[in-house]
Structure formats: C-alpha cells, structure tokens
Amino acid sequence: AQPAAPAPISAPLRDLEYGQLNFLHTTDTHGWLAGHLSEPSYSADWGDYISFSTRIREKVEAQGQDLLVIDTGDRVEGSGLYDSSEPKGIYLSEILRHQHIDVITSGNHELYQKNTSINELLTTVTNFRGHYLASNIDIYHPVTQELVPLAPRYKKFTTKLQGIRVVAFGFLFNFNGNYNNTIVQPVEETIQEEWFQEAIQDKEVDLFLIAGHVPAHSPEYRAIFRAIRKAHWATPIQFFAGHQHIRDYAKYDSKAYALASGRFMETIGFMSIDGLSTSTRPSAGSGPVFKRRYIDNNLFSFYHHTGLDEESFPTEEGLSVSQLIANARSALQLDVVYGCAPQNLWMSRVPYPHPDSVYTWLESEVLATSLKDESRGDTPTVAIMNTGGIRFDIFKGQFTRDTVWTISPFSNKFRYVKDVPYDKVQLIMEVLNKQTKIFSELSEETLDNLASPDQQEHIEHVLKAGNEDPSLRMNGDSLHQVPLSKRSDGTSIIPGYVTQDDAGSDGDDTIHSPIKMYQVPNCIQAHIAGNATTAPGTVDFVYIEFIEPFLVLAGKYADLNVDFVKDSEVYMSGVSMTDVIINWVEKNWECE
Numbered sequence: 001a002q003p004a005a006p007a008p009i010s011a012p013l014r015d016l017e018y019g020q021l022n023f024l025h026t027t028d029t030h031g032w033l034a035g036h037l038s039e040p041s042y043s044a045d046w047g048d049y050i051s052f053s054t055r056i057r058e059k060v061e062a063q064g065q066d067l068l069v070i071d072t073g074d075r076v077e078g079s080g081l082y083d084s085s086e087p088k089g090i091y092l093s094e095i096l097r098h099q100h101i102d103v104i105t106s107g108n109h110e111l112y113q114k115n116t117s118i119n120e121l122l123t124t125v126t127n128f129r130g131h132y133l134a135s136n137i138d139i140y141h142p143v144t145q146e147l148v149p150l151a152p153r154y155k156k157f158t159t160k161l162q163g164i165r166v167v168a169f170g171f172l173f174n175f176n177g178n179y180n181n182t183i184v185q186p187v188e189e190t191i192q193e194e195w196f197q198e199a200i201q202d203k204e205v206d207l208f209l210i211a212g213h214v215p216a217h218s219p220e221y222r223a224i225f226r227a228i229r230k231a232h233w234a235t236p237i238q239f240f241a242g243h244q245h246i247r248d249y250a251k252y253d254s255k256a257y258a259l260a261s262g263r264f265m266e267t268i269g270f271m272s273i274d275g276l277s278t279s280t281r282p283s284a285g286s287g288p289v290f291k292r293r294y295i296d297n298n299l300f301s302f303y304h305h306t307g308l309d310e311e312s313f314p315t316e317e318g319l320s321v322s323q324l325i326a327n328a329r330s331a332l333q334l335d336v337v338y339g340c341a342p343q344n345l346w347m348s349r350v351p352y353p354h355p356d357s358v359y360t361w362l363e364s365e366v367l368a369t370s371l372k373d374e375s376r377g378d379t380p381t382v383a384i385m386n387t388g389g390i391r392f393d394i395f396k397g398q399f400t401r402d403t404v405w406t407i408s409p410f411s412n413k414f415r416y417v418k419d420v421p422y423d424k425v426q427l428i429m430e431v432l433n434k435q436t437k438i439f440s441e442l443s444e445e446t447l448d449n450l451a452s453p454d455q456q457e458h459i460e461h462v463l464k465a466g467n468e469d470p471s472l473r474m475n476g477d478s479l480h481q482v483p484l485s486k487r488s489d490g491t492s493i494i495p496g497y498v499t500q501d502d503a504g505s506d507g508d509d510t511i512h513s514p515i516k517m518y519q520v521p522n523c524i525q526a527h528i529a530g531n532a533t534t535a536p537g538t539v540d541f542v543y544i545e546f547i548e549p550f551l552v553l554a555g556k557y558a559d560l561n562v563d564f565v566k567d568s569e570v571y572m573s574g575v576s577m578t579d580v581i582i583n584w585v586e587k588n589w590e591c592e
C-alpha cells in the first residue's frame with residue numbers, strides 16, 4: 001500500500017470458494033492504482049494486487065487448478081495519477097504493465113480523446129500483446145491512416161495446468177461518444193460477422209470467455225449469449241462485465257454467468273468454475289458450478305484470502321510497483337494541498353438538494369460565484385452541467401491536487417449561447433432531467449448518460465441496499481468509514497457494499513452495514529448575476545461542452561430555435577470545470 005494509505009479495519013469475511021478454473025477481475029479502475037488514501041476498505045494499491053494475484057496463483061496451482069486474470073477497461077481518466085500529468089497518463093502504462101493479465105479489453109474512456117486511443121494502440125496493446133482483445137473496435141492507424149482492428153478480435157488458448165480450451169472475446173458496449181479516429185461496431189452487428197460465427201462454431205471448446213466493457217445485465221451481452229447458445233446449447237459461458245461501476249452478477253442460464261467488479265480499485269472480482277471438461281478429460285458429474293465473490297481491495301482481505309501476513313504476503317514485483325506508484329505520485333505532486341474541505345460532500349449519499357450534496361455546493365457556491373466571462377458584463381446567466389461530470393465524493397479535510405482530479409477528471413470546458421429565453425432554459429432542464437415525457441430520439445437511456453454511471457441503471461437495486469436503521473448510518477462528520485458496532489468475535493461491522501445480485505446477497509467478501517443512496521438529477525443549474533428576485537427575460541445560456549449533443553436534441557423538444565453547434569461560443573476561454581473548482585477551493589477553503 002502507499003505510505004499515506006490508512007490501515008484496513010478488520011471485519012468479518014466470507015471465504016473464496018475455489019474451483020477448477022479461477023478468475024480475478026478488475027474493471028473501471030480509472031487510474032486509481034494508488035488505491036484509496038482516505039478509505040481503509042479500499043486502501044490496497046496495484047502493487048498489492050500484483051502480490052495478491054501471484055499468491056492466489058501459487059495457491060490454486062498447488063492444487064492443480066488454474067487462474068486467469070482479467071481487466072475490462074476504463075483504466076484511464078479519473079485520478080491524479082493518470083490525469084494530472086502533461087500529457088495525461090505518462091506514468092500509468094508503466095505501472096499497469098507489471099500485472100500479468102490474461103485477457104484485457106478497452107473501455108469507452110480509452111476512446112473519448114484521439115491521443116488516448118492512440119496511446120492505447122501503441123502502448124497498452126503492445127504491452128499486453130497476445131492478451132488484449134478488441135472484437136468490435138477499429139482505429140485509424142496514426143502512421144498509415146489505415147483502419148485496423150485495435151487488437152485481435154478473439155483468441156483460443158488452453159489453460160496452463162488442466163488444458164481447459166477457452167475461446168475468448170473482448171467487447172465494448174454500443175458506445176458512440178468516441179472521437180472519430182475509432183469506430184465501435186454495434187455488438188449486434190459484430191456477432192453477425194463471419195469471423196465471429198466461425199469462432200463460435202468451434203466444437204473443441206470447454207469454455208467461452210467474454211471479457212467486455214459491457215454491463216452484466218445488458219442487451220449486448222444477451223445478444224452474445226443467444227448467438228453462442230444457437231451454436232452450443234450447453235457449453236459454459238463466463239462473461240466479465242464493466243461500465244456501470246457496480247458490483248453485479250447476472251445469470252443467463254445455469255451454465256452462463258456475468259460478473260461485474262465495481263469501480264476505482266474498490267473491488268477485486270473473484271469467480272470460480274468447477275466441473276468443466278478439458279482437452280483430456282470430459283466433464284465429471286452434473287455440470288459446471290459457478291461461484292462469485294466481490295473482494296474489498298485492502299490488505300486485511302488479501303492476507304485473509306491468501307492465508308499470509310505482512311511478512312509473507314508481498315512479492316518483490318508487488319513491492320517495486322508500489323514504489324513506482326509512490327514515485328509517480330511524488331513527481332506529480334499529488335499531495336499538494338489546495339485547501340481544506342470543512343465537511344463531507346456526497347454525490348448520492350444525501351438527497352439533492354441538500355447542504356451536504358456536492359451538486360448543491362457546485363451550483364450554489366462554486367459555479368454561482370466563479371463563472372464570469374468579462375466580455376459579457378453583468379448579463380443574467382444560467383449555467384448547466386451534467387451530474388456525471390463529477391466522479392467522486394469530497395471528504396472533510398485536505399483537498400489536494402489528487403482530490404481535484406478524482407472529482408473532476410475531464411477536460412470539459414464551457415460554451416454559451418446569448419439571449420436565450422429563460423423559460424426555454426427551464427424547459428430544457430425539465431427535458432434533460434426527465435421531468436416531462438418525451439419520445440423518439442431522446443430516449444430515457446440517452447439522457448441517463450448525463451448522470452454518473454452508477455446512477456444510470458440499477459438504481460432501484462442500489463437504493464434497495466439502503467438501510468433505514470439510523471444506528472447503521474455513518475457519522476457524517478468523520479472519515480468515510482468508521483466501525484459502528486463490535487461483533488461477539490471482536491470484529492467490527494463497517495458501512496460498505498451490501499450487494500444484491502442474481503445469486504442473492506452473499507457475494508461480498510466483507511460483511512458490511514449498508515449505505516443509503518439517493519437518485520440525483522441528470523443536470524443541475526446555477527444562476528449567475530442578474531436580479532435574484534425576478535426571473536430574467538433572456539439569459540446567457542452557459543453549458544459544459546460534454547452536454548452539447550444532448551442540448552441539440554432537448555432544444556428541439558423545447559421548441560428553441562437555436563443551433564447549439566453553430567450559434568454557441570466559447571465561454572471563459574481556456575478555463576475548464578477542473579480549473580474552476582481549483583480556483584474556488586484556493587479562495588474559499590483555507591486550512592486552519
């Protein structure tokens with residue numbers, strides 16, 4: 001772990017149930033390779049994960065079993081370690097490549113910016129040659145300008161000890177927000193391609209492995225499941241999922257399951273399958289048994305599951321990667337303090353609006369007092385942003401260079417349109433926040449992309465995890481996780497994940513008390529300048545550039561005669577949302 005990482009808190013744990021074939025899975029790490037420096041439950045770093053996977057491999061191989069390590073993308077954008085360097089990401093690839101990963105895929109974040117996808121092609125695909133799969137992504141090669149697959153479409157391999165024959169694919173969900181140097185083919189089209197149909201007709205297969213940056217419960221995975229089942233009515237299928245930032249497990253049939261392993265290095269997903277046939281031995285017994293576990297990413301869990309301790313657990317490689325991360329953090333000056341937050345500010349642990357809501361803080365304090373384009377004088381202004389632009393909670397205490405990138409990692413800047421009727425702006429807000437019924441192009445699903453990923457789906461599922469018992473609620477004034485009650489065996493129950501999935505509620509390794517979550521709107525608005533008591537006739541309509549495509553559609557429903565692409569101009573040239581937050585914190589949150 002990093003020198004500043006808090007020690008994990010001991011807690012009651014459920015064991016891993018190993019099988020013939022075992023998996024460790026990460027997804028949506030978003031650069032959090034240093035782990036969480038304010039949260040004991042997730043305080044292990046990528047170096048510890050390297051030690052953990054090595055120790056688990058030693059353990060399962062000693063029993064003649066196999067281990068495969070999977071990562072399903074969105075490794076970039078979301079923390080100081082990736083976002084604060086110029087150019088972004090100069091330290092990340094070197095840290096990542098030390099983990100042995102058997103199947104690795106791209107997420108959508110690897111494709112938003114042209115230079116990110118080029119770096120993916122030239123560095124990450126190269127570092128993980130033979131393991132990186134891209135079944136539905138093409139890229140214009142930066143040198144030849146030729147359209148080429150980002151990586152091989154699929155591969156067939158046999159596992160090290162048992163010779164289990166695996167056919168593996170690597171998918172991305174039907175994403176269309178990518179820069180125009182890449183092409184993402186819709187999954188439903190890819191599975192009609194000749195190469196895919198040929199690959200799934202192979203009869204010498206013991207397991208289909210679908211790694212993807214695709215939600216566990218999704219039309220894309222259902223389509224792949226159906227296509228494979230048409231060719232193989234009983235061959236086991238293991239999906240690994242991502243994108244929604246949630247722990248999730250989906251049952252497609254008794255021989256096909258999907259595991260999603262959360263976000264931001266909070267979770268190491270574990271799966272095992274027993275009863276698989278192999279190249280030399282047909283399956284014994286009644287067929288495969290699948291088990292899943294969501295491991296909290298901390299050393300207490302890692303020691304427990306490996307049966308090792310502080311002395312015997314770390315590997316040399318793991319320790320040297322932890323050191324690499326520490327060196328990068330120090331070179332990037334991630335501990336530089338911009339100010340001190342006087343309180344916790346939550347994304348979804350409080351309703352919106354609320355004095356403890358990060359969105360209330362943004363609209364009433366940060367945006368309201370910071371947005372001003374000198375050329376516009378005191379023109380009344382309404383500024384809107386999508387809640388998905390904020391990626392993490394703010395904890396009371398030091399607000400560092402790292403903090404700012406974890407909450408606002410995107411390079412989103414501002415644009416505006418002059419003289420927009422105020423009532424039309426309010427109508428657009430209603431459309432974006434689904435407060436009015438709208439049809440056709442502007443589906444609920446499209447609008448959900450404005451919110452943060454864990455809000456986008458399964459919200460009922462997340463809300464269900466809430467517990468109304470006030471004795472189980474967190475102490476709002478203290479750090480993120482506090483032991484609340486002692487059990488008879490001396491261990492504590494701390495707030496954290498209480499996952500409900502298709503296999504029930506026993507998936508988490510750590511037994512936690514649940515945390516209540518609330519739904520927040522897709523967009524928020526700040527009112528700037530003008531007379532606060534009366535609504536203005538027209539305003540400067542300022543918006544974060546990411547939402548422009550949504551405004552184009554919402555504008556039509558609001559009957560607003562504005563072409564957002566042609567009629568808008570840059571607002572506060574060169575200033576991004578991230579800059580606005582840094583400036584505000586420096587001015588307003590002095591440390592005592």
Ligand SMILES: Nc1ccn([C@@H]2O[C@H](COP(=O)(O)O)[C@@H](O)[C@H]2O)c(=O)n1
Nearest residue numbers: 108243388389410449450451452453546
């Ligand atoms: N420039 C950007 C890019 C993304 N977002 C928000 O993030 C969501 C996607 O996040 P995932 O980690 O699930 O891929 C997207 O739907 C937006 O809400 C943004 O605000 N600005």
